[in-house]
Amino acid sequence: MSAAAATLGTIQTVQTALTVLHTLALTAWHFPSDCPISNDSSYDFIIIGGGTAGSVLANRLSANENIKVLLLETGGYAPLESELPGLFPLLPNTVYDFNFTSVNDKYTAQNLQNGQIELTQGKMLGGSAANHHMIHVQGDPHDYDQWAKILDDDTWSYKNVQPYLKRQENLTDPGLLDSKYSQLHGTNGFLKVARDEQLANINYLEAFKELGHKIVEDVSSETSSLGFNEPLLYVADGIRQTGAVGYLGAAQARKNLCVALFSTATKILIKDGVAVGVQVLTSDGKTSKLYAKKEVIVSAGAINSPKLLMLSGIGPKTHLESLGIKVVADLPVGQNFMDHPSAVVVYQMEANTDPLPAANPHDFPVPITTGYVALDSKQLYPDYQVINLVFPHDATALLQLCANVFKYTNEVCDKFFAATSGRSTLFVVYNLMTPKSRGEIKLASANPTDQPLIYTGTFTNKDDLDLMARGLENFNRVLNTTYFKSVDASLVDVGICSGLSDLKFWECYALEMSATMWHYAGTCSMGSVLDTQLRVKGVENLRVVDSSAMPMQVSGNINAAVGMIAERASDFILDTWNISH
Numbered sequence: 001m002s003a004a005a006a007t008l009g010t011i012q013t014v015q016t017a018l019t020v021l022h023t024l025a026l027t028a029w030h031f032p033s034d035c036p037i038s039n040d041s042s043y044d045f046i047i048i049g050g051g052t053a054g055s056v057l058a059n060r061l062s063a064n065e066n067i068k069v070l071l072l073e074t075g076g077y078a079p080l081e082s083e084l085p086g087l088f089p090l091l092p093n094t095v096y097d098f099n100f101t102s103v104n105d106k107y108t109a110q111n112l113q114n115g116q117i118e119l120t121q122g123k124m125l126g127g128s129a130a131n132h133h134m135i136h137v138q139g140d141p142h143d144y145d146q147w148a149k150i151l152d153d154d155t156w157s158y159k160n161v162q163p164y165l166k167r168q169e170n171l172t173d174p175g176l177l178d179s180k181y182s183q184l185h186g187t188n189g190f191l192k193v194a195r196d197e198q199l200a201n202i203n204y205l206e207a208f209k210e211l212g213h214k215i216v217e218d219v220s221s222e223t224s225s226l227g228f229n230e231p232l233l234y235v236a237d238g239i240r241q242t243g244a245v246g247y248l249g250a251a252q253a254r255k256n257l258c259v260a261l262f263s264t265a266t267k268i269l270i271k272d273g274v275a276v277g278v279q280v281l282t283s284d285g286k287t288s289k290l291y292a293k294k295e296v297i298v299s300a301g302a303i304n305s306p307k308l309l310m311l312s313g314i315g316p317k318t319h320l321e322s323l324g325i326k327v328v329a330d331l332p333v334g335q336n337f338m339d340h341p342s343a344v345v346v347y348q349m350e351a352n353t354d355p356l357p358a359a360n361p362h363d364f365p366v367p368i369t370t371g372y373v374a375l376d377s378k379q380l381y382p383d384y385q386v387i388n389l390v391f392p393h394d395a396t397a398l399l400q401l402c403a404n405v406f407k408y409t410n411e412v413c414d415k416f417f418a419a420t421s422g423r424s425t426l427f428v429v430y431n432l433m434t435p436k437s438r439g440e441i442k443l444a445s446a447n448p449t450d451q452p453l454i455y456t457g458t459f460t461n462k463d464d465l466d467l468m469a470r471g472l473e474n475f476n477r478v479l480n481t482t483y484f485k486s487v488d489a490s491l492v493d494v495g496i497c498s499g500l501s502d503l504k505f506w507e508c509y510a511l512e513m514s515a516t517m518w519h520y521a522g523t524c525s526m527g528s529v530l531d532t533q534l535r536v537k538g539v540e541n542l543r544v545v546d547s548s549a550m551p552m553q554v555s556g557n558i559n560a561a562v563g564m565i566a567e568r569a570s571d572f573i574l575d576t577w578n579i580s581h
Ligand SMILES: Cc1cc2nc3c(=O)[nH]c(=O)nc-3n(C[C@H](O)[C@H](O)[C@H](O)COP(=O)(O)OP(=O)(O)OC[C@H]3O[C@@H](n4cnc5c(N)ncnc54)[C@H](O)[C@@H]3O)c2cc1C
Pocket: 048, 049, 050, 051, 052, 053, 054, 072, 073, 074, 075, 120, 121, 122, 123, 124, 125, 126, 127, 128, 129, 131, 132, 133, 134, 135, 136, 137, 263, 264, 265, 266, 299, 300, 301, 302, 304, 305, 308, 517, 518, 519, 520, 545, 546, 547, 548, 557, 558, 559, 560, 562
């Protein structure tokens, strides 16, 4: 039997066994209790979705005890395996995941299972931060300055968003707290972040240095995020740090905050162009109508937020009419879908058989470094990011990542695994930072329980494929460094793109191995669907606050940018309603 198939079988067995533990709700103590809702109740604000953005908003808007806030979350409490950082490969394909897949474009991702991209997305309190990969990075200043330029609104420039990036953070890393980087980080926020420094990373950092890259303690910067480092992680006290753990945990005792679990918003109630409430389906199969005296705020993530808007009549007119949905506002909802296209590259190191410390479920599973690289030496912002994971020999954890997280085919994963036999490997997740390609989310039907159609649009703009190929080729120079030569390193051949060389090889590799970084964004973007205070154009008292609102990708993992948007939005909302904060 294929090693990958056997690993997938083992994961399913473990996932089934864990369902017994789920019934004990072992993590509930972190969070506010589940709050009952009843038909016709009203609140000042209704927030839809208790993920990264929704958790920030629920905390900030309920800080004033006179303001009644309802947070609706379709999932339940995150399970124990979400809290333990080392267990993240067990989370996809469970009830804690929406289990979305892309529509097979027959062009990209053909070495993924079924030619489809597994678009994992958290369905639980904490949202996608409860099953994400825990890398914390603020993004490059150039990203936000571009947002300000596109939106013609300086509110979103780096200078103006930086305080909100900081406001989320509670930096607990002793080395960084004692360094010049400390002023770029917050220490009073709700999200604890720190590095996991590992001796095993030193040789690799040296190799990247030999290629001319800067080695930095931290890539946060007021000018440029280029360089290689050991990243900050959303891990503290051995526990994954999510918005739900931090922001909702701190608001546990508030009587004016109702967190309703297993409560799915199926429609936004709109009367005469004003959002007045939400229709909600609860786990007992009942439908209720709940009302918002001030605002409805949609924070259901970049796939579910556009889905909900379209179900409510806000979206492209012809698409909605084709499904018999009455149009309330004709807006390009669902369009401008963005992700960071990725590809995994593995290097086997013949002469490196070093053991690694035994995996501790409270830590990130393996030593990790990240790098941000520009292909043009004059450019200050990155074209690509690499996430480098060091796996010890014969590591089944590599198979778990390959087969259950990235969802490469068993043939590909078996080849990667064979390369680990008796030697260490470097598992490199390469991804493109500012793709020009765009995809689209569409409704499959007017039924809220149906999955939407997700067209990722990967490499529909040829420039992206060209840049991705050049970047992969550029990174591959690592084989020429002293360390990689000393361990007799080579690229693991997965048997695709044979006969091709140089850039043609990398272009083929990028296409065939293209996957996701799970950084979905832009589907209700500011500028087209929203104004720059995140209000839906043409509908009053309705905002979208989550990764859907991003007009352009940021150069790195996007959770911090989403949290920043929500922090910023909370100030907009409190100011709009003259609520003190
Ligand atoms: C596998 C994976 C790995 C990632 N790795 C990283 C990483 O290492 N670092 C990083 O910075 N970012 C990472 N990300 C991205 C980051 O986690 C997300 O961008 C971020 O969590 C998005 O926040 P959000 O608030 O937009 O949506 P989410 O956090 O997804 O929250 C949406 C919430 O809405 C709920 N919901 C949806 N529909 C409804 C409805 N109709 N009614 C009620 N509730 C609803 C969902 O259950 C969910 O709780 C990763 C994401 C994934 C999926």
